[in-house]
Amino acid sequence: MFAFLPVVVAGYYGLCRAKQGLLAQVWMLLASIVFYAWGRLEHLVWLVVSILLNWAIAKIIARTSDVSTRKQWLVLGIGLNICLLGTLKYAKFILTNLSYIFPVPVVLPEVWLPLGISFFTIQQVMFLVDCYEGLVPASRLFDHATFVSFFPCVSSGPISRVRQLLTQIQRTQGPSAQTITGGLVLFAIGLFKKVVLADSFAQIVDLIFNHTKTLSGIQAWLATFAYTFQIYLDFSGYSDMAIGIGLMFGLVVPMNFDAPYRSCSIIEFWQRWHITLSKFITVYLYTPMIRCFKQVSLVKACIVTVLAMLIAGLWHGPSWTFVTFGFLHGLALSVNQVWRKKIKIKMPTILSWLVTFLFVSIAFVFFRSPDMMVAFETCGALLPHGNWFGTELDKVVGRYEIAQLTVLSAVGVLASFLGPTSSQLAQGLTLSRRSALAYASLLLVSFLFMNSTKGHDFIYFAF
Amino acid sequence: MTYRAFNLHVILIVLVLGGAFLCFNYWVNIYGVFGDVSGKSYSPLGGGTTEYVFKYLFSYNYIPRNFDGLMIGSSITDNWDTSRLNNVKVYNASLNGGRIADAKQIVDVVLKYRPNMLIIFVIHPIMTQPSSFGVLEKGIWAALGSLELFRAYYLKLQFELGFAPQEFNSFGQYDFPEIRKKWNETNVDISEGTFDEYRLLVEHARYSGARVVGLISPIAGPLFKKNREAYRRYYARMRRLFKPWEPIIDLNGPEYDFTDGTHMSRIGARQAIDAVDLQLDAWMSEGLPMSCHS
Known part of the structure; x- marks a missing residue:
């Protein structure tokens, strides 16, 4: 933290001052990726899967005009998010409890819970619902990745909505002294x-x-x-x-x-x-x-x-x-x-x-x-x-x-x-x-x- | 004041005050972790966790630079004055309330800096009980600024002002004022986890090139008689951790007659360390075998 935070903030500040908004956002995304992968590199895979999946479904929802098809894609998207969270976080709990009713030995591989999965899954669900309701457009993959992986919030929130944070990321002139x-x-x-x-x-x-x-x-x-x-x-x-x-x-x-x-x-x-x-x-x-x-x-x-x-x-x-x-x-x-x-x-x-x-x-x-x-x-x-x-x-x-x-x-x-x-x-x-x-x-x-x-x-x- | 000036003030104060604090701690060097401390004397202050922090941080620099040997044990051997050993300079890293997990941290660090040390492993059921002080995760950084350091300064101040006595010497001996507990029952059953920790530590010392010595500390007569078989089983199992060429000093043999309780009196502790000295002398004169891996 002692080195990471000052370097990242100073780099971002410098790029914003040099009017390099795009580079500043790239810098922010890179910092978030490094932060997330720092503890365990394999966690990054789950974050990337979640980002790609939700971005793709949001794009499809945005392109589809038929309401029932949009709804089907939304349900599919939410279902996939629940599946991802359920498999990584709840599979053992569910199977252990089922084994009390159906006495079959449960042996599951030990999976490390990806950092902040509960939090970024909620953000992804909110993003899909907001896209479905037309409250936000389906963003670019780059923007969506920046929003979901934003390092101060990715591990434990606060849980932000796309329109709260992404708009700011895209429009920011960089931090002021205030x-x-x-x-x-x-x-x-x-x-x-x-x-x-x-x-x-x-x-x-x-x-x-x-x-x-x-x-x-x-x-x-x-x-x-x-x-x-x-x-x-x-x-x-x-x-x-x-x-x-x-x-x-x-x-x-x-x-x-x-x-x-x-x-x-x-x-x-x-x-x-x-x-x-x-x-x-x-x-x-x-x-x-x-x-x-x-x-x-x-x-x-x-x-x-x-x-x-x-x-x-x-x-x-x-x-x-x-x-x-x-x-x-x-x-x-x-x-x-x-x-x-x-x-x-x-x-x-x-x-x-x-x-x-x-x-x-x-x-x-x-x-x-x-x-x-x-x-x-x-x-x-x-x-x-x-x-x-x-x-x-x-x-x-x-x-x-x-x-x-x-x-x-x-x-x-x-x-x-x-x-x-x-x-x-x-x-x-x-x-x-x-x-x-x-x-x-x-x-x-x-x-x-x-x-x-x-x-x-x-x-x-x-x- | 502008926002910019405020930010600069905060950053500068953190850097200047923080830097000054670090420099002061480096200069005081209460744990002897910085610079060449050969020939200097450092004594722990306070008991329990504080003793552990001192002895653990001493293991980075002070012990490897000033001692040829290390004795690890619990409160049972904490008041043994290893400065009485004639042929080898041994630091008493026993910890009041310490277990093998705590000793491991000290041994690991010492061996990193001085692999060919003589390590005396005290064998007593209390060493294989499953508890510990925890881990001083920050290691040597704690000597630059931590709550443990503040606690050390507080104790040092108390000592310098004459409010508290210095109970430790520079060899790590904790000079108990008196025997604190007479017949303290100890669980003789071996916890498998801690037994493994003990075994791995002996093996680690051996493979690092250290000379390994076992030391069976005296058990108070009434306790020994009460649990004779359990103690015999315990010692038999613990003895198997040592190779045939690694000496084991057994102070429970018939040639010794220590009448003290669980913790030894000053006289008892003196007699015990003198008995250790005699045995070590004998082995030294024969040439205490080095580890076969060294």
């Missing part, structure tokens, strides 16, 4: 959130989730809340960095988080959490499903909500824990809809916030747990039981580490609940030596943490 400033600020905040705050929570979470059989009540709650903050700071940190890098290229990537833990309802939570995925669920899953009904009732809306969230849960990974996570959120969203439309009792703000936050935190136990057994053990420990106050953390972690984790966790909690959001900080930036020193310090402290033993991968890299 967009670079915004990018630097967001990148510094994101990096700090990830490597300093999220990874500190991760240490607590990993320690406790490795001993779920003997959890005391206090440990279970500590792990639950610590993971709630870890995943937010980790993923929103990544998103800030991606948006920041986008700005360094002069591109505005859509926002992904808007202080979700301040939400007072689960509907509001999903309007603030992983916003680009929420939009995809609403526009490309929920809406088409609800359109299948001639008359929409609240019950039908609730059923569709649960279905859409089940799919969204499964999208995160081939595990029953993710399915349960999606189901719980679908159920909560349905209850929220019924509450709004039928019950209509206004709860005190603090109570509704508390209920929302507690629900979100407990649902994340399923998201974090490696299997359902661990999830149930952890959830069981949250309930009052014999071992309520016992903690052996001090025997495993030294006083120095406990002090360090406490301070950093407090900063993380305060930032999540009370502080301004990253985009507010970037927009409200005062240009002064003091703020330059502050953001440079954020970068330096983050580099220090990155060079230490406590580093963790981004959680969403696994998806």
